[in-house]
Amino acid sequence: MISTVFFRVGVWMAAGGMASCAFAEDGYRLWMRYEPLPEATVAQYKPHATAVVVPGSSKTTQAIRHELVTALTGMLGIPVHVASAVERHGAIVVGTPQSSPLIAALDLPLKELGPEGYCIRSVMLDGHQVTVVAANSEVGALYGAFHLLRLMQSSIPLERVALREKPRIRLRMLNHWDNLDGVVTWGFGGKSLWKWDELPGKVDERLRDYARANASIGINGTVLNNVNSDARSLTREYLVKTAAIADVFRPYGLRVYLAARFSAPMEIGGLKTADPLDPGVATWWREKADEICGLIPDFGGFLVKANSEGQPGPRTYNRTHADGANMLAAALAPHNGVVIWRAFVYDYKPGYDRAAAAFDELAPFDGKFALNVLLQVKNGPIDFMPREPFHPLFGAMPRTPLVPEFQITQEYMGRNIYLAFLAPMWREFFDSDSYAKGEGSTVAKVADGSLDGQRITGIAGVANTGDDRNWTGHHFGQANWYAFGRLAWDHTLTSEQIAREWIKMTFSNDPAVVAAITRIMLESREAIVDYTMPLGLHHITRDHYRPGPWLSVLQHPETIREDWGSVYYHRADEKGLGFDRTKRGSNAVNCYQPEVRDRFADLATCPEKLLLWFHHVPWDHRLRSGRTLWEELAMHYHRGVEWVLAVRGKWASLSGAIDAERHVDVARKLEIQLATAYHWRDACLLYFLQFSKQPFPKECKME
Ligand code: GCW
Numbered sequence: 001m002i003s004t005v006f007f008r009v010g011v012w013m014a015a016g017g018m019a020s021c022a023f024a025e026d027g028y029r030l031w032m033r034y035e036p037l038p039e040a041t042v043a044q045y046k047p048h049a050t051a052v053v054v055p056g057s058s059k060t061t062q063a064i065r066h067e068l069v070t071a072l073t074g075m076l077g078i079p080v081h082v083a084s085a086v087e088r089h090g091a092i093v094v095g096t097p098q099s100s101p102l103i104a105a106l107d108l109p110l111k112e113l114g115p116e117g118y119c120i121r122s123v124m125l126d127g128h129q130v131t132v133v134a135a136n137s138e139v140g141a142l143y144g145a146f147h148l149l150r151l152m153q154s155s156i157p158l159e160r161v162a163l164r165e166k167p168r169i170r171l172r173m174l175n176h177w178d179n180l181d182g183v184v185t186w187g188f189g190g191k192s193l194w195k196w197d198e199l200p201g202k203v204d205e206r207l208r209d210y211a212r213a214n215a216s217i218g219i220n221g222t223v224l225n226n227v228n229s230d231a232r233s234l235t236r237e238y239l240v241k242t243a244a245i246a247d248v249f250r251p252y253g254l255r256v257y258l259a260a261r262f263s264a265p266m267e268i269g270g271l272k273t274a275d276p277l278d279p280g281v282a283t284w285w286r287e288k289a290d291e292i293c294g295l296i297p298d299f300g301g302f303l304v305k306a307n308s309e310g311q312p313g314p315r316t317y318n319r320t321h322a323d324g325a326n327m328l329a330a331a332l333a334p335h336n337g338v339v340i341w342r343a344f345v346y347d348y349k350p351g352y353d354r355a356a357a358a359f360d361e362l363a364p365f366d367g368k369f370a371l372n373v374l375l376q377v378k379n380g381p382i383d384f385m386p387r388e389p390f391h392p393l394f395g396a397m398p399r400t401p402l403v404p405e406f407q408i409t410q411e412y413m414g415r416n417i418y419l420a421f422l423a424p425m426w427r428e429f430f431d432s433d434s435y436a437k438g439e440g441s442t443v444a445k446v447a448d449g450s451l452d453g454q455r456i457t458g459i460a461g462v463a464n465t466g467d468d469r470n471w472t473g474h475h476f477g478q479a480n481w482y483a484f485g486r487l488a489w490d491h492t493l494t495s496e497q498i499a500r501e502w503i504k505m506t507f508s509n510d511p512a513v514v515a516a517i518t519r520i521m522l523e524s525r526e527a528i529v530d531y532t533m534p535l536g537l538h539h540i541t542r543d544h545y546r547p548g549p550w551l552s553v554l555q556h557p558e559t560i561r562e563d564w565g566s567v568y569y570h571r572a573d574e575k576g577l578g579f580d581r582t583k584r585g586s587n588a589v590n591c592y593q594p595e596v597r598d599r600f601a602d603l604a605t606c607p608e609k610l611l612l613w614f615h616h617v618p619w620d621h622r623l624r625s626g627r628t629l630w631e632e633l634a635m636h637y638h639r640g641v642e643w644v645l646a647v648r649g650k651w652a653s654l655s656g657a658i659d660a661e662r663h664v665d666v667a668r669k670l671e672i673q674l675a676t677a678y679h680w681r682d683a684c685l686l687y688f689l690q691f692s693k694q695p696f697p698k699e700c701k702m703e
Contacts (some may be wrong), residue, residue, distance in 0.1 A: 036076075048089075063252060063380045068145055076151065096136060097136075113135065118164075129158075139220075171456065173460045174408075182196070189477065191466055200241050224242060239291065258299075258302060260304055262304060293335040300337060306342070315683075321362060329372045345362070363396050364398075374403045389613060395593060403460055405462070406460070417669050419524050427495050430447070435594075466483065520647050523643065549567075552567035575619070577629065581615075582614065587614065608623055619691070638681065644673050
């Protein structure tokens, strides 16, 4: 047994796995580096961590053994062996009451932990310390094993460990915007990880590392293809390829989903219509669902972007979103699959406000969706801006499970150039109070189903992974993948806690280094808000990365739609700046519950960070600081630039404290980030100057 396991580890390392320290610090190993621990920690762990007992022969138990042996060998620097039972030594025991007699005998309180929860306990047996990871299912045990490794990577003593965990949200999914030609829409970590040309004959070994990484943070679903989907993904040819991927993911508890193109019955099925109420269409989808689930028995379901940005959908046939979603839901119901229907719909009409479009279109359908339909709603009402108020649908559809959709990939957050830690942005969303059932009705409670007693709950993150060696393009992009998984599992975690965990596993356990990097990460998002969208000014970008406040469809036809330009959003004129969403303007503020609406609608109570989101504010209006709007705006732009300047220095001082390879990579990106921060500040202030006609404040030295 022992030799088999070592053989397997050896083969895997040769194939490019993560285990060997011989690899350069190119970021491939993510937060699962398993570097040697300090001597004192090794001495502490040694008596009970060199024997691993994981009974069972399934692929999941093999994966657990593999992970533990690889990790412990790396961290302890001494041989670790797989034992069949606890003998006369300490050990790590992982399993379920069915697989392990020891776990059965301990009679741990596992019942309320559900199918994915676990408990980790340290117990003494015949004078030896045994660390037990117990769960109701093998995947729960795998999650527990990763948790244990996280503790050990941070040198946490195990003698008194006694913890229990279970996820707060049931479907924790990545959404890949990967196209069949390998291009990832708004992906900045390389090309798609799915090599469709090679599948199913050859399955990239890297997919297993992708699955491991997801399992290590509890992600249990992944939508492989772009929501702007290609019907070919649903052909037999591609389904067989998808099934090969699903086979690799299954042992890690990762289920595969597909984005379904609504017009597929016409495009690949030869039908004349895709009308959801046409019986032939419904039959086509039912047969398609049967075919998929025949190939992939644990297929998760369909994600659908309908009647949005040119995608087909039920509205094309004058049917409702509920008609479309429910028809697909009926096809998947016999297979326990779900339909995840996106709420990102906004049909342009002259004079409309995009911020209210999805609400107007979907809120009336609360209670009209089938039981296996979930509605996936972006965190904010526009489109993944660095700061948005929470989407007003949260709290407005108590009879519909709402799946928050975050964007992990940095479409509007500086691509793979900016050092941007997104956990604080997501925390802000979770902590927002919808007031749906009075004070304390946080968005987190809507998402985890506790506010309205939802049966199924879910959360999605648009992935930032690709085939770059470091997965995400920027080394710090990995932290956002990590943070998404951790918050999807437990949305009560603080940003600081997540940052610290990640830094310790990814960069260093040195307290000074951890403190310095934590601070940079925690401040990073607000700094980007400062120099790209101060005070709630939004969507004033060219190509979603560089400043473009001058863009309007009249003068720049390449922006195609008025609501894809910038002038539509900032509405600058000689009087002031910002989008009036109060009664005097679009009244989109009325989508929120009265308490929230009134707070946002009143200039005196509206949070200043969202001021220009909700109000058209006079240039000489005084803010709480005593500065005028113009001065405050300039101050934010200036502050954002100053932050990047300071971080460039702080990062330089970490040279030698972390590996040179990643240090240099990040330093180079900070140089570009600084150049773009200046660009944002100078371009925006010079542009708005033509309206404000006021001098620049002294501290704001234009280059
Ligand atoms: O953010 C916008 C992107 C589109 C994307 C769309 C969506 C995949 O610019 O590229 O389409 O959102 O979320 O559907």
